Amino acid sequence: MTLLWNELRTAVSLIAHGDPYLTQVIGFTLQVAAISTAVASAIGVPLGLVIGLGRFRGREALRILANASMGLPPVVVGLVLFLVFVPAGPLGSLHLNATRTGVFVVQSVLALPYTVALTIAAVRALPGGLSEQARMLGAGRAQLATLALREARVGVMAGVIAALATALSEVAAIVIVGGNVYGYDQTLASASLFATNAAMYAEALAIGIVLLALILLLIGGLSLLGQFGGGIRLRLGPSS
Amino acid sequence: MGFLWHQLREAVPLIWGGQGDVMRLGWVTLRLAFVATAIASVIGIPLGCAIGLGRFRGRRVVHAVANASLAVPSVVVGVVVLILLLPQGPLGGLRIEFTLKGVYIAQTLLALPYTVALTAAAVNALPPGLLEQARALGARRGQLARLALREARIGVMAAVIAALGTALSEVGAVVIVGGNIQNHDQTLASAVLQQTTDYTDYPEALAITIVLLVLIGVLMAALTVLGQRNDTLRLRLRTR
Numbered sequence: 001m002t003l004l005w006n007e008l009r010t011a012v013s014l015i016a017h018g019d020p021y022l023t024q025v026i027g028f029t030l031q032v033a034a035i036s037t038a039v040a041s042a043i044g045v046p047l048g049l050v051i052g053l054g055r056f057r058g059r060e061a062l063r064i065l066a067n068a069s070m071g072l073p074p075v076v077v078g079l080v081l082f083l084v085f086v087p088a089g090p091l092g093s094l095h096l097n098a099t100r101t102g103v104f105v106v107q108s109v110l111a112l113p114y115t116v117a118l119t120i121a122a123v124r125a126l127p128g129g130l131s132e133q134a135r136m137l138g139a140g141r142a143q144l145a146t147l148a149l150r151e152a153r154v155g156v157m158a159g160v161i162a163a164l165a166t167a168l169s170e171v172a173a174i175v176i177v178g179g180n181v182y183g184y185d186q187t188l189a190s191a192s193l194f195a196t197n198a199a200m201y202a203e204a205l206a207i208g209i210v211l212l213a214l215i216l217l218l219i220g221g222l223s224l225l226g227q228f229g230g231g232i233r234l235r236l237g238p239s240s
Numbered sequence: 241m242g243f244l245w246h247q248l249r250e251a252v253p254l255i256w257g258g259q260g261d262v263m264r265l266g267w268v269t270l271r272l273a274f275v276a277t278a279i280a281s282v283i284g285i286p287l288g289c290a291i292g293l294g295r296f297r298g299r300r301v302v303h304a305v306a307n308a309s310l311a312v313p314s315v316v317v318g319v320v321v322l323i324l325l326l327p328q329g330p331l332g333g334l335r336i337e338f339t340l341k342g343v344y345i346a347q348t349l350l351a352l353p354y355t356v357a358l359t360a361a362a363v364n365a366l367p368p369g370l371l372e373q374a375r376a377l378g379a380r381r382g383q384l385a386r387l388a389l390r391e392a393r394i395g396v397m398a399a400v401i402a403a404l405g406t407a408l409s410e411v412g413a414v415v416i417v418g419g420n421i422q423n424h425d426q427t428l429a430s431a432v433l434q435q436t437t438d439y440t441d442y443p444e445a446l447a448i449t450i451v452l453l454v455l456i457g458v459l460m461a462a463l464t465v466l467g468q469r470n471d472t473l474r475l476r477l478r479t480r
Contacts, residue, residue, distance in 0.1 A: 002328070003332075004330060067464075071409075071463075073429055073452055073456060074411070075449075075452075076409075076452065078436075079445055083243075083244055083247060083442060083446075086243070088243040089243050090244065165311055168313060169311075169313035169314065169412075171412040171415075172411035172412070172432075172433055175437060176433060176437060180437075189313055189315045192315045193412060196318070196322055197415075204416075205319060205323065207319075208316040208320065211315070212312065212316055215311050219308045219311055
């Protein structure tokens with residue numbers, strides 16, 4: 001037990017004394033989470049509304065595609081974006097590999113399925129009569145979307161929180177595209193990979209503790225939402 | 241686009257050719273995913289059933305903890321398991337750090353929240369009258385549990401498939417606990433990471449990715465079929 005105990009003590013003191021490396025990693029992680037969730041929401045929520053409310057052909061296929069893309073292994077997304085950003089690749093001139101911007105981009109792409117698919121699910125779960133009635137009363141498309149968004153806000157927020165959660169736990173894609181550069185573009189999760197690889201177990205534990213604290217905060221937010229939603233079941237993780 | 245196309249063309253023959261590495265990785269990964277999910281199901285489904293059906297005190301708290309454990313970042317599980325398994329750690333006597341056996345333990349722990357929480361959710365979602373009636377007719381605990389599992393089987397199967405899916409795409413915990421050692425304890429997903437970041441062997445990484453995507457695709461199709469059956473089931477219940 002002594003190893004565990006010693007490492008834990010060192011880990012706690014790293015957190016308590018505001019270790020500069022740890023502070024930098026926490027700051028960058030929060031930045032990644034905020035930017036990627038904002039981008040994924042700005043694109044994904046309107047897209048989800050269109051697919052959820054629209055009455056065009058192929059919307060069922062789009063819905064299945066959105067659900068399926070939540071199950072895509074992040075390592076695959078990471079590899080594909082990395083190859084697109086390689087100097088010889090189609091977007092090589094952007095020089096995004098091994099940069100912070102690259103990490104923002106890849107995490108936004110990973111978060112997008114969550115905001116799209118969970119917005120669709122939230123809109124579809126609205127009572128069927130609601131949007132029919134609004135349509136009959138002559139609501140335009142924008143009015144209908146606003147109405148649906150207001151009524152389905154709890155489900156949409158759950159999608160946003162799920163996007164935040166993936167930003168905290170994601171490793172593979174961020175390591176591939178970002179290169180996991182020490183003190184530059186590491187997130188908490190990718191830094192824990194680096195730390196265990198370098199046998200810096202106290203750092204790894206400190207990172208784990210901070211990550212758990214952040215996730216607990218999110219779960220707290222989610223369960224508050226769940227209570228507002230009265231009976232709507234919300235869960236982080238896969239929505240199968 | 242020429243670059244991507246070229247890499248892809250080189251990747252395809254590697255799936256069967258090469259040194260047979262890709263197919264071997266696929267086999268190791270499948271076995272790992274199935275064994276970990278099987279163990280997690282044997283422990284988790286009865287546990288989830290007890291949480292969903294039980295009328296003991298604190299079951300809401302236990303259910304909330306099970307739901308929350310779905311959101312624990314896998315790297316955190318990896319760090320904790322590794323430190324427990326290190327030679328100086330409490331389970332160091334087992335000597336399974338940086339081996340496939342250690343990875344089996346980590347994957348089982350990661351699959352457990354899915355089988356517990358999603359089984360509990362599936363059982364909770366059963367029409368309340370059903371279980372009350374069975375109780376009133378004098379069903380004992382074992383009978384009640386069997387009835388609940390039979391009625392909630394689609395949800396339980398979805399839980400098992402979700403656990404399989406995450407096991408296939410898991411990177412963080414596998415790399416941390418196993419050390420990502422080639423020809424020793426790699427999975428498809430962790431091998432993609434190494435081939436890309438350490439060896440810059442993109443065709444090999446793409447070949448592994450293709451196999452991973454095929455496996456995920458099969459699981460996803462199964463989930464979609466289950467989901468549709470679940471929909472019709474719910475519809476039928478509603479109209480009645």
